[in-house]
Amino acid sequence: xxxxxxxxxxxxxxxxxxxxxxxxxxxxxxxxxxxxxxxxxxxxxxxxxxxxxxxxxxxxxxxxxxxxxxxxxxxxxxxxxxxxxxxxxxxxxxxxxxxxxxxxxxxxxxxxxxxxxxxxxxxxxxxxxxxxxxxxxxxxxxxxxxxxxxxxxxxxxxxxxxxxxxxxxxxxxxxxxxxxxxxxxxxxxxxxxxxxxxxxxxxxxxxxxxxxxxxxxxxxxxxxxxxxxxxxxxxxxxxxxxxxxxxxxxxxxxxxxxxxxxxxxxxxxxxxxxxxxxxxxxxxxxxxxxxxxxxxxxxxxxxxxxxxxxxxxxxxxxxxxxxxxxxxxxxxxxxxxxxxxxxxxxxxxxxxxxxxxxxxxxxxxxxxxxxxxxxxxxxxxxxxxxxxxxxxxxxxxxxxxxxxxxxxxxxxxxxxxxxxxxxxxxxxxxxxxxxxxxxxxxxxxxx
Ligand SMILES: Cc1ncc(COP(=O)(O)O)c(C=O)c1O
Numbered sequence: 001x002x003x004x005x006x007x008x009x010x011x012x013x014x015x016x017x018x019x020x021x022x023x024x025x026x027x028x029x030x031x032x033x034x035x036x037x038x039x040x041x042x043x044x045x046x047x048x049x050x051x052x053x054x055x056x057x058x059x060x061x062x063x064x065x066x067x068x069x070x071x072x073x074x075x076x077x078x079x080x081x082x083x084x085x086x087x088x089x090x091x092x093x094x095x096x097x098x099x100x101x102x103x104x105x106x107x108x109x110x111x112x113x114x115x116x117x118x119x120x121x122x123x124x125x126x127x128x129x130x131x132x133x134x135x136x137x138x139x140x141x142x143x144x145x146x147x148x149x150x151x152x153x154x155x156x157x158x159x160x161x162x163x164x165x166x167x168x169x170x171x172x173x174x175x176x177x178x179x180x181x182x183x184x185x186x187x188x189x190x191x192x193x194x195x196x197x198x199x200x201x202x203x204x205x206x207x208x209x210x211x212x213x214x215x216x217x218x219x220x221x222x223x224x225x226x227x228x229x230x231x232x233x234x235x236x237x238x239x240x241x242x243x244x245x246x247x248x249x250x251x252x253x254x255x256x257x258x259x260x261x262x263x264x265x266x267x268x269x270x271x272x273x274x275x276x277x278x279x280x281x282x283x284x285x286x287x288x289x290x291x292x293x294x295x296x297x298x299x300x301x302x303x304x305x306x307x308x309x310x311x312x313x314x315x316x317x318x319x320x321x322x323x324x325x326x327x328x329x330x331x332x333x334x335x336x337x338x339x340x341x342x343x344x345x346x347x348x349x350x351x352x353x354x355x356x357x358x359x360x361x362x363x364x365x366x367x368x369x370x371x372x373x374x375x376x377x378x379x380x381x382x383x384x385x386x387x388x389x390x391x392x393x394x395x396x397x398x399x400x401x402x403x404x405x406x407x408x409x410x411x412x413x414x415x416x417x418x419x420x421x422x423x424x425x426x427x428x429x430x431x432x433x434x435x436x437x438x439x440x441x442x443x444x445x446x447x
Contacts, residue, residue, distance in 0.1 A: 041156050046375050059402045061390040062373040064201060066321070066346060068265040070302070071313045077305035078298055086301065090294045093285055094122025094273070098300050101307045102273055110233065111246050112256065114275040121281050122295045122303075123288065126231045126259035126272035127153065132284035133227050133255045133274060134161035134193075142192035144227075147178055149349075149377060149384030151201045151229070163192070169383035172351065175340060176203035176383075180214040187218070193225040196244060199232040202380050202389035203349045204342020209242045216247045225280075226254040231272070232345040234263035234314060237322045241344070245275075252277055255284075260299075262345075263314055264306045269299035321346050321392070324399060328392040331403040336410055346393040349377065353386040355413055363388050370409030372402045 046062065093099065099116035106112040114120050123129040130153070134144070140162040146154045148167035155165035168186040170176040183194065196215075198207040207215075219226055226244055233241040245254040259272030272295075274284060288294075306313075325342060332339045332350045339350035352362045359376035366388070367373050377384030392399060 037159060041159065044152055044379075046152055046379060056367075056371070058367055058371050058373045059394070059398050059405060060373045061392070061394055061398075061402055062375055064262075064347070064391055064393075065267050066262065066265045066317065066393040067395065068317050068320075070265070071306070071309060073309055074302055074305040078302050081298060081301040087297060090297050090300055092289045092294050093120070094295055095297075095300045095304065098122055098304045098307075099273075101304055103275075105307055106256075106275065110241060110243050112243055112275065113251075115278075118278040119281055120273060120275045121285055121288065122300060123259075123272045123274060124292050124295050125261060125270045126229065126257045128288070128292060128295075129255075129257040129259070129272045129274035129284075130154075130227065130229065131157050131161070132287050133257065133276075133280070134158055134163065135287055136280060136283040137161075137193055137225055138163040139192070141190060143188060143190045145183060145186040145191060145194040146381070147195070147197060147200065147383075148381030149176070149200075149202055149387070150195070150381055151197055152379055154195055154197075155381075158195075164190070166191070167381050167383065168194075169381075170203070170205070171383070172340065172387075176200060176205040176349070177207055177211050178215060180218055183215060183218055187222055187224070191222065191224060193227055194219060195227045195229065197229040197231075199236055199241065199342075199344025201232065201345055202347050202375070202377070202384065202387075204340075204345045204347050206236055206238070206241065206343040207244075208239065209247070212242060212244050212247060216244055216250050219253065220249055224253070226250065228254055228256050230256055230258045231262050233258060235318055235321060235346060236344040237318075237325060238343045255280055260303045260306065263318075264303070265317065266299075266302060266306065269296065269302050271295055271299040271303040324392045324394075324396060327396065328390070328399045328403070331399070332390075332406075335403060335407040337406075346391055348390045348392055349384075349387050350390070351387055352377075355410075356417075357413075359385055359388055366406065366409055369412070370405050372405045372409070 096116070099120050099122060103114050103116040103120055106114060123132065134157055138144070138161045142163045143166050144158045144163050145168050146158070146165050148169045158165040166186050168178060168182045170178055170182060178196065198205060228244050230241065230243055233243070243256055245251050245256050255274055255276035257272065257274050260266040260269060261272070274281065325346070325348070329339050329341050329348050332348060337350040337352065339348050342348055352359060355362055357365070359378045363374055363376040375389040377387035377389060380389070394402070
């Protein structure tokens with residue numbers, strides 16, 4: 001649909017008056033002219049979807065947020081900091097103690113070696129780190145290869161930075177890993193960078209060193225930059241996370257983006273970070289200075305206290321998520337939804353292709369008729385169709401209830417299809433129709 005504010009002519013034709021910067025319109029909300037790139041941006045498919053379900057009796061497996069309490073020592077550190085009145089700006093790049101602690105954490109945990117004074121920047125969540133990196137790297141029209149299915153914010157962030165997102169589709173057969181062939185097919189003359197996200201949202205796939213090697217070689221051959229979103233790095237269940245930046249020749253062309261939202265269950269504190277070559281980090285710091293000034297001070301205090309707490313608290317959460325993963329994925333398989341065992345993050349990505357419904361239809365009906373909110377795979381790009389994303393960071397009780405409701409919903413779908421099939425069989429059919437359908441009739445339901 002054409003916007004009422006597409007141009008002045010349209011506005012005048014519809015009764016609005018434009019003079020200089022002032023416009024009087026019938027609808028006061030119309031008096032602001034939006035930038036086209038923002039107006040054209042679709043709202044997040046996830047948010048749009050969940051707003052429809054709010055206020056209903058719905059078990060939510062939708063939101064990518066671990067509901068674990070903040071450890072007592074972290075709460076105490078935050079209260080003490082506030083009592084000391086520490087509410088002013090910090091250094092633009094983040095508190096030096098926090099940067100130092102992050103650098104040693106990355107060294108110990110992932111073998112990554114960054115100089116905290118020049119190669120590391122604390123940001124407002126990993127979201128801001130991604131935005132800063134893209135804005136610092138891209139010229140208008142530059143292409144960035146993104147995984148599909150992939151996190152919903154990548155394409156919008158690339159477009160806001162003036163770039164173009166190009167999807168490289170992973171397949172369930174490859175365990176949703178990015179292959180050399182898929183990446184090779186997506187690289188063109190305007191490609192400037194690739195975006196990786198392992199462990200993956202929404203598939204839970206991880207990439208081992210042997211999976212990353214051919215990707216790294218291809219990236220080097222084409223002289224590309226890599227944005228590696230490793231916000232789920234700590235949440236792996238089969239082997240440890242490997243960062244592409246730790247492979248030979250990759251540190252100098254990679255920016256590692258991560259944060260405290262997921263593994264530290266600190267989504268609301270808005271603390272993330274970026275590590276990379278010093279020229280790129282300096283450029284990102286420049287943009288950050290003008291847009292955010294610094295990450296939230298109290299959030300940085302909480303992040304520092306969490307790192308100093310050691311790995312124990314985090315490890316307990318990871319083990320609990322591993323238990324929920326097994327329980328939920330086995331449950332999905334039992335009720336008839338094929339699902340790979342995710343190796344990381346906290347999402348299951350079962351196939352719903354056997355129902356004959358699109359992922360959007362399935363998720364809408366599951367929410368409205370079944371009382372379970374899951375995200376349609378199509379919001380994560382073309383590669384996500386035929387799947388839904390379910391977060392198993394929900395409580396064990398919620399997971400059990402969701403499985404019970406999903407089982408009921410699926411059996412109702414089966415009944416519906418049986419009735420459809422019977423009706424089609426009763427209808428006399430022409431030879432052409434029989435030949436075209438090639439089946440007993442009705443839509444397929446193989447679950
Ligand atoms: C893959 C991925 N990257 C980045 C983010 C943003 O996280 P943050 O809270 O650190 O901004 C999310 C949040 O869901 C995510 O799933």
